[in-house]
Amino acid sequence: MPLKADLDAIDWKILRELQNDGRMTNVELSNRVGISAPPCLRRVRRLEEAGIIRGYRALLNAPALGMDVVAFCLIGLHHQADAELKTFAERTRGWPIVRDAWMVSGESDFLLHCVASDLGTFQTFVIEELASAPNVDTVRTALTIRRVKDEGLIAFPG
Amino acid sequence: MPLKADLDAIDWKILRELQNDGRMTNVELSNRVGISAPPCLRRVRRLEEAGIIRGYRALLNAPALGMDVVAFCLIGLHHQADAELKTFAERTRGWPIVRDAWMVSGESDFLLHCVASDLGTFQTFVIEELASAPNVDTVRTALTIRRVKDEGLIAFPG
DNA sequence: CAAATCCACGAAAGATTCTTGCGCGAAAGC
DNA sequence: GCTTTCGCGCAAGAATCTTTCGTGGATTTG
Numbered sequence: 001m002p003l004k005a006d007l008d009a010i011d012w013k014i015l016r017e018l019q020n021d022g023r024m025t026n027v028e029l030s031n032r033v034g035i036s037a038p039p040c041l042r043r044v045r046r047l048e049e050a051g052i053i054r055g056y057r058a059l060l061n062a063p064a065l066g067m068d069v070v071a072f073c074l075i076g077l078h079h080q081a082d083a084e085l086k087t088f089a090e091r092t093r094g095w096p097i098v099r100d101a102w103m104v105s106g107e108s109d110f111l112l113h114c115v116a117s118d119l120g121t122f123q124t125f126v127i128e129e130l131a132s133a134p135n136v137d138t139v140r141t142a143l144t145i146r147r148v149k150d151e152g153l154i155a156f157p158g
Numbered sequence: 159m160p161l162k163a164d165l166d167a168i169d170w171k172i173l174r175e176l177q178n179d180g181r182m183t184n185v186e187l188s189n190r191v192g193i194s195a196p197p198c199l200r201r202v203r204r205l206e207e208a209g210i211i212r213g214y215r216a217l218l219n220a221p222a223l224g225m226d227v228v229a230f231c232l233i234g235l236h237h238q239a240d241a242e243l244k245t246f247a248e249r250t251r252g253w254p255i256v257r258d259a260w261m262v263s264g265e266s267d268f269l270l271h272c273v274a275s276d277l278g279t280f281q282t283f284v285i286e287e288l289a290s291a292p293n294v295d296t297v298r299t300a301l302t303i304r305r306v307k308d309e310g311l312i313a314f315p316g
Numbered sequence: 317c318a319a320a321t322c323c324a325c326g327a328a329a330g331a332t333t334c335t336t337g338c339g340c341g342a343a344a345g346c
Numbered sequence: 347g348c349t350t351t352c353g354c355g356c357a358a359g360a361a362t363c364t365t366t367c368g369t370g371g372a373t374t375t376g
Contacts, residue, residue, distance in 0.1 A: 007223075015223075018216035022180045025334095027362060036326050041364070052222050058176035059212040060312050065165075065173075067312060072230075072262065072269055074300070089306040096313035104230065104300035111230055111300055115311055142232070142262035142269055148247040153273055154218050154225060155254035183363095185333060194355050199335070 007052075010035060012156065014043055015052070019152035022056040062115055069116040069143065073130065074108040076138035084135055085109065091133060097125050108140070165210075168193060170314065172201055173210070177310035180214040220273055227274040227301065231288065232266035234296035242293055243267065249291060255283050266298070 007015075013033040017024060024032075030040035047053045062070060077088060085103060092101040092112060102111045112130075116122035131139045165173075171191040175182060182190075188198035205211045220228060235242060243261060250259040250270060260269045270288075274280035289297045 015216070015218060019218060020215070022214035022216040025362065026364095035324095037362085038327090038364075038366095039325050042324085050222070052219050054217040054219050056180035056214060056216055057178070057310055058173070058180040058214055060173060060177060060310065061210050061212050062311050064208070064210050065312055070260075072260070092307050098307060099309050099311055099313070100305070101307040102228075102230070102300075103303040103306050105303055106300040107298065108300060110306070111302075115313070140265065142260075142264040142266060144269075145261040145263055147258070148261050148268070149250050149256060149259040151257050152215055152218065153220050153257055154223055155257070155273070183333065184335095193353095195333085196335075196356090197354055200353085 011043060011047065014040070014047065015154065016156040018044070018053065018056075019154065019156075066117055067115050069114075069119055069122045071114045071116075071122060071144060072142045073110075073112040073114060073126065074138075074140040074142075075110040075112065075130070075136060076107070077109045077135050078137045079135060080109055088133070088135060095125070095129060097122070108138070169201060169205065172198070172205065173312065174314040176202070176211065176214075177312065177314075224275055225273050227272075227277055227280045229272045229274075229280060229302060230300045231268075231270040231272060231284065232296075232298040232300075233268040233270065233288070233294060234265070235267045235293050236295045237293060238267055246291070246293060253283070253287060255280070266296070 010033050014029065017029055017032050026041045026044070027037050029044070030037045033040060044053070062068075075088070077084060088110060089101070089103060092098045092110070097114050097116050098112045099115050100113045103109065104111050114122065114125070116125065126139060126141060130136065168191050172187065175187055175190050184199045184202070185195050187202070188195040191198060202211070220226075233246070235246060246268060247259070247261060250256045250268070255272050255274050256270045257273050258271045261267065262269050272280065272283070274283065284297060284299060288294065
């Protein structure tokens with residue numbers, strides 16, 4: 001897999017453009033990065049196959065789709081042995097309300113990004129599923145009021 | 159702007175498919191949702207113009223790009239009046255390390271999703287920028303160990 | 317130092333896809 | 347029961363994708 005050192009300035013431009021608009025046509029992309037379409041497409045394919053581009057995603061408007069509650073949950077477990085961490089990680093994958101999840105170090109063991117249609121649904125999930133799951137010690141929740149910044153994962157200079 | 163009620167089963171299928179692969183061609187999408195290409199494209203355009211599809215994004219592999227540190231920061235402010243919340247929100251937009259940010263209710267006032275090339279860079283940011291910013295009271299950080307789940311924002315049945 | 321090799325670019329062409337215009341049929345309203 | 351409205355799907359032209367191939371420059375090799 002190519003590492004950072006294998007990417008030149010054009011590759012970085014491609015990544016920046018596709019992070020801003022993942023559905024841009026290859027012709028438009030090639031114009032923006034300053035090369036013609038065929039080599040541009042080859043570079044994109046290479047970035048995809050190398051796993052540097054993990055995929056493409058439409059960003060959806062949760063409130064407009066009836067998902068009014070977005071929250072983060074910080075989870076502390078009783079026991080943090082490898083097997084128990086994996087067990088809880090697997091459990092998060094079975095909860096549709098949990099959209100993405102991270103194993104973290106610090107005061108908590110997991111951070112869950114949750115989306116639900118309403119507060120009642122979310123609270124029921126926290127009480128009946130999350131807090132009562134095996135090995136769960138503490139659950140701290142932070143309900144989001146609004147999104148303040150929303151860039152891609154990687155920052156690009158310029 | 160169309161609300162949830164204006165979407166039929168085909169629209170939901172479109173949203174699910176594009177959330178999983180935002181770069182799918184329109185003909186492939188139309189095959190998957192069971193209609194022909196022209197009406198499928200019209201539906202996608204309508205969803206985009208209605209703001210239900212907020213955009214498209216390539217998902218990048220942070221470690222492969224030399225970004226080895228992903229962390230979340232929970233920020234508590236001294237004063238939570240509207241003007242102070244807006245001031246801090248604006249400040250987060252100027253920090254490239256902060257990739258996305260939420261205003262939250264609970265024990266903290268903001269949650270920041272941060273990405274940095276190495277631990278030193280991140281720690282310098284936390285100490286010299288974040289913790290020393292005006293009105294910042296508490297900073298709790300959670301370094302991520304690994305991503306455990308990574309779906310889109312919205313869960314779809316089936 | 318010269319020659320060979322290796323990449324990657326860019327032009328060209330065929331296949332695929334996008335996009336628009338139009339006719340049709342079903343559902344809703346009068 | 348008739349009219350209106352709405353969205354689907356066919357068809358065609360425009361744009362894009364994707365492959366093939368020739369060229370030029372950089373690196374490596376003799």
